[in-house]
Amino acid sequence: MSYQTLLTKRVDFAASHRYWNPNWSEEKNKSVFGKCTSPHGHGHNYILEVTLEGEVDPDTGMIINFYDLKPILSDVLKDFDHKYLNEDNLAFQDLIPTTENMARVLWDSLEGKLRRTPDCRLHRIRLYETPDLYVDYWRER
Amino acid sequence: MRKEMCVLTRVYHFSAAHRLHSEKYSDDENYRVFGKCNNPRGHGHDYYIEVKVTGDINPETGMVVNLSEMDEMMRDIVEELDHTRLDVEIPFFREFQPSGENIVKYIWLRLEPKMRTARLYCLKLWETPDNYFEYFEEEEQAT
Numbered sequence: 083m084s085y086q087t088l089l090t091k092r093v094d095f096a097a098s099h100r101y102w103n104p105n106w107s108e109e110k111n112k113s114v115f116g117k118c119t120s121p122h123g124h125g126h127n128y129i130l131e132v133t134l135e136g137e138v139d140p141d142t143g144m145i146i147n148f149y150d151l152k153p154i155l156s157d158v159l160k161d162f163d164h165k166y167l168n169e170d171n172l173a174f175q176d177l178i179p180t181t182e183n184m185a186r187v188l189w190d191s192l193e194g195k196l197r198r199t200p201d202c203r204l205h206r207i208r209l210y211e212t213p214d215l216y217v218d219y220w221r222e223r
Numbered sequence: 224m225r226k227e228m229c230v231l232t233r234v235y236h237f238s239a240a241h242r243l244h245s246e247k248y249s250d251d252e253n254y255r256v257f258g259k260c261n262n263p264r265g266h267g268h269d270y271y272i273e274v275k276v277t278g279d280i281n282p283e284t285g286m287v288v289n290l291s292e293m294d295e296m297m298r299d300i301v302e303e304l305d306h307t308r309l310d311v312e313i314p315f316f317r318e319f320q321p322s323g324e325n326i327v328k329y330i331w332l333r334l335e336p337k338m339r340t341a342r343l344y345c346l347k348l349w350e351t352p353d354n355y356f357e358y359f360e361e362e363e364q365a366t
């Protein structure tokens with residue numbers, strides 16, 4: 083029988099965003115996105131859960147040391163926390179910052195930075211926009 | 224890019240009463256099997272239903288599903304169940320026990336045929352902060 087060990091770290095950040103498709107009329111944007119098209123943006127307290135898989139190091143008993151993980155998460159979130167995503171984060175220049183797209187961008191960023199930590203891979207991330215709305219995102223191996 | 228999976232979850236709430244009781248059992252058996260849940264006058268819970276849907280992220284909207292469409296699909300389901308005594312007022316639960324297992328299945332049977340662009344991935348029904356029930360197709364992994 084084989085087993086898998088997962089580790090999840092939860093972090094939060096606050097950000098604002100606006101849903102707007104520049105290829106559409108104002109009317110169409112409003113009918114699809116509703117209040118989320120409000121011109122100056124609106125904000126949320128996001129919670130990100132990062133779940134990692136990997137080998138448990140026999141010396142430390144850990145998949146990854148939280149001391150190593152925390153700076154990676156801070157680095158990934160520096161373009162998210164207290165930012166207006168549409169304008170302050172380059173990833174959303176041509177991408178609507180929906181929860182789904184934010185999860186995809188966060189995955190890419192986390193995966194890139196975790197390459198430096200061998201034996202430890204992203205398993206799944208969960209991004210809460212509000213306690214009532216969240217997205218789980220992962221990629222097949 | 225490796226194949227991605229994006230599962231969006233939206234939480235809805237309803238408050239309902241129920242009584243667990245079987246006509247096939249004697250009063251003693253009912254009490255032995257269902258305990259406090261057999262109170263003839265019923266009791267109630269604040270139910271929270273997590274609706275999990277998946278599909279491609281639409282490049283034009285950035286969404287797996289439009290939330291206002293999802294709210295619309297759930298509206299009459301929540302309205303039907305909210306502030307009712309399930310085993311008295313809802314025909315399905317006159318036939319089937321209004322247990323968490325059957326409530327979550329009932330919501331699946333009502334919601335799944337309405338899905339258009341996205342696919343229903345899993346339902347998770349919280350009966351209390353300590354009990355929840357999940358319903359999904361067997362090949363999926365629970366989240």
